[in-house]
Amino acid sequence: MDPSGDAPVDLKLAARVAFREGRFTDALALFERLAAAAPDLWSAPYNTGLLLSHLGRPAEAEVALRRAIALAPERGELRNDLALALLAQGREDEGWEAYLWRRQAPRAPEDRPREPLPADLAGAGILLLNEQGLGDSLFFLRYAAELSRRGARLFHEPFAKLAGILSGVPWLEPVPRPAPDWRVPLGDLPYLTGLCHPPALRLSPAPARQAAVALRLARAGPPPYLGVTWHAGVRAPGNLIKDASPAALGAALAGWPGTLVLLQRVQEPGTVAAFAAAAGRAPADFSDLHEALDDMLCLLDRLDAHAAVSNTNVHLRAGLGRPQHVLVPWPAEFRWPAAPDRSPWFPDCRLYRQRPDGDWGPALADLAADLGSRSALSPSGA
Numbered sequence: 001m002d003p004s005g006d007a008p009v010d011l012k013l014a015a016r017v018a019f020r021e022g023r024f025t026d027a028l029a030l031f032e033r034l035a036a037a038a039p040d041l042w043s044a045p046y047n048t049g050l051l052l053s054h055l056g057r058p059a060e061a062e063v064a065l066r067r068a069i070a071l072a073p074e075r076g077e078l079r080n081d082l083a084l085a086l087l088a089q090g091r092e093d094e095g096w097e098a099y100l101w102r103r104q105a106p107r108a109p110e111d112r113p114r115e116p117l118p119a120d121l122a123g124a125g126i127l128l129l130n131e132q133g134l135g136d137s138l139f140f141l142r143y144a145a146e147l148s149r150r151g152a153r154l155f156h157e158p159f160a161k162l163a164g165i166l167s168g169v170p171w172l173e174p175v176p177r178p179a180p181d182w183r184v185p186l187g188d189l190p191y192l193t194g195l196c197h198p199p200a201l202r203l204s205p206a207p208a209r210q211a212a213v214a215l216r217l218a219r220a221g222p223p224p225y226l227g228v229t230w231h232a233g234v235r236a237p238g239n240l241i242k243d244a245s246p247a248a249l250g251a252a253l254a255g256w257p258g259t260l261v262l263l264q265r266v267q268e269p270g271t272v273a274a275f276a277a278a279a280g281r282a283p284a285d286f287s288d289l290h291e292a293l294d295d296m297l298c299l300l301d302r303l304d305a306h307a308a309v310s311n312t313n314v315h316l317r318a319g320l321g322r323p324q325h326v327l328v329p330w331p332a333e334f335r336w337p338a339a340p341d342r343s344p345w346f347p348d349c350r351l352y353r354q355r356p357d358g359d360w361g362p363a364l365a366d367l368a369a370d371l372g373s374r375s376a377l378s379p380s381g382a
Contacts, residue, residue, distance in 0.1 A: 006033065006036075006037045008041065011030050011031075011033050011034040011037060012034055012043075012044075014030050015030035015031045015034060018030060024051055027051055028055070031044055031047045031048045032044075032048055035048060040071065042068045042072035042075070042078075044068075045067040045071070046072075048061075048064040049063075049064035049082075049085065053081065053084065053088070054331065055331065056332075058086075058088035058089050059085075061081075061085040062082065062085045062089070065081055065082040065085060069082065076101040076103075077103055079100075079101035080098070080102045080103050083095050083097075083102065088331075088333075088337070088338070090337055092196060096191035097191050099188075099190070099191065100188060100191060102187060112184065112188070113182060116191065116192055116193070116194050117192045117193065118150075119150060120151060121147060121152035122150075122152075124151070124152040124153070124180075124182065125152070125153045125180030125181060125182065126147060126152050126153070126182045126183075126184055127156070127182065128141075128154060128184055128185075128186055129184065129185045129186065130156075130157070130159055130186065131186055132187065133312070134162060134293075135311060135312040135315045136186070136187070137162065138162070138315035138319065140186035140187055140189050140190070141166075141201045142200055143189035143190055143192075143193050144156075144171075144172075144186075144201075145171065145198065145201070146193045146198065147193065148171035153173060153180070154173065155175045155176060155179070155180055156172045156173075156175070157175045158172075161291075162293060164206065164294040165293055165294060165316075168204050168206075169201065169203075196344070200315070200346070203297060203316065203319030204320075205294075205297050205298040205301045206294050206297075206298065209298050210302075212295075213302065214298075214302060217259075217261070217284075217286075217299065217302055220286075221284055222258055222259060223258045223259065223304060224256075224257065224258040224259075224305070225258055225261050225302065225303045225305075226253065226256050226258065226259070226260055226303065227263045227299070227300065227303045227305070227308065227313070228262060228264070228275075228307055229264050229265075229307075229309060229313060230243070230244040230245070230264065230271070230309060230327070231243050231246075231266060231268065231309065232265075232266075232309050232310060242309035242310055242311070242329050242333075243309070243329060244309055244360055245360055246274045246278075247275065247277070248361070248364055249360075250274065250278030252367050252368040253307070253368070254278065255368065255371075259283075259284055260279060260281065261284050261286050261299075261303065262275075262283035262284065262285045262287055263286060263287060263308065263313055264287055265290040267287065293312070296313065297319075300316050300317040300320060301317075301320050303317075305323075305324070306322070306325065307325040307367060307371070308324070308325075308326065308327065309327045309328075310328070310333065314349070318346055318348065318349070322348070323349070323350070324348065325349070325367055325371070326343075326346070326350070326351050326352070327352050327360075328351050328352065328363075329354045330353065330355065330356050330358070336351060350370060
């Protein structure tokens with residue numbers, strides 16, 4: 001392998017090694033040289049586009065991905081990544097149309113609509129198909145309310161963990177037999193409805209569960225209560241991972257006057273200890289409620305504040321209409337656009353952004369200051 005030469009096979013191998021070693025700038029330069037050396041090779045501009053997206057440069061990524069699509073128009077995954085680059089730029093009309101090609105969509109049923117749905121859907125029955133994760137389902141279901149408003153009957157079999165929570169949504173019905181004529185994957189809804197930023201799907205805690213959760217919380221320690229999560233996602237190739245430093249986060253929250261409530265589902269070795277040492281106390285561990293999201297919703301409703309990377313709990317608390325503090329790793333996912341300190345989909349969330357060099361310091365200093373102000377608090381269970 002000779003990365004100093006222009007042989008495509010050497011450039012490709014050197015680029016892959018650089019990427020695996022985390023030398024993303026070197027990998028980008030090598031893929032760009034590969035694209036110049038082998039102009040008919042679609043994977044060169046495709047990987048260039050992926051790296052540019054990873055480096056937080058979506059406009060440049062778009063150019064490279066469009067070049068790849070021109071070379072291999074039959075490859076749907078190229079449009080998937082183009083969609084994410086467009087959405088990261090706030091170009092939602094184009095982005096959601098390209099998102100129809102996403103990898104996570106269920107195998108396209110023949111009756112899957114491919115054009116925006118009409119304003120009058122009276123008499124139409126639509127089966128909403130699950131895809132991706134729990135948080136994504138909650139995010140995309142916010143668009144489904146518009147179809148109900150247009151007169152459609154909506155049928156949905158939710159993920160098991162969400163079944164109790166979604167049973168309170170009046171316009172979602174159990175799946176009939178036979179199934180309705182139209183079957184729509186949830187991720188198609190932004191394009192099919194044409195909506196920009198509908199509000200979060202409204203959720204209500206189950207009254208029968210609230211008392212037990214409130215009692216457990218009171219026994220865990222004194223108020224005010226702050227829920228905390230620093231990691232989301234399963235570490236595997238291609239997965240979206242969101243990480244903040246548990247030690248740095250613990251240090252930022254050391255001045256919290258009440259109880260720190262741990263909501264961290266995946267607890268990697270040493271992370272809880274690092275958080276507790278920096279915070280100066282052990283958090284009350286409520287992570288088991290990830291297996292009982294009806295109870296988690298009750299808990300989120302009673303927390304005085306919630307500081308977390310984006311995960312299912314952020315979607316749940318948004319459905320309650322409660323404010324929260326969201327830690328946004330670099331580069332930002334499209335739901336947390338780069339410019340403002342608020343997301344158009346989550347206007348009640350204050351955002352704290354990791355710097356491009358990986359530094360969380362300024363963001364966590366802002367978080368500590370905000371949580372230290374009286375305006376950061378709301379009465380427990382309000």
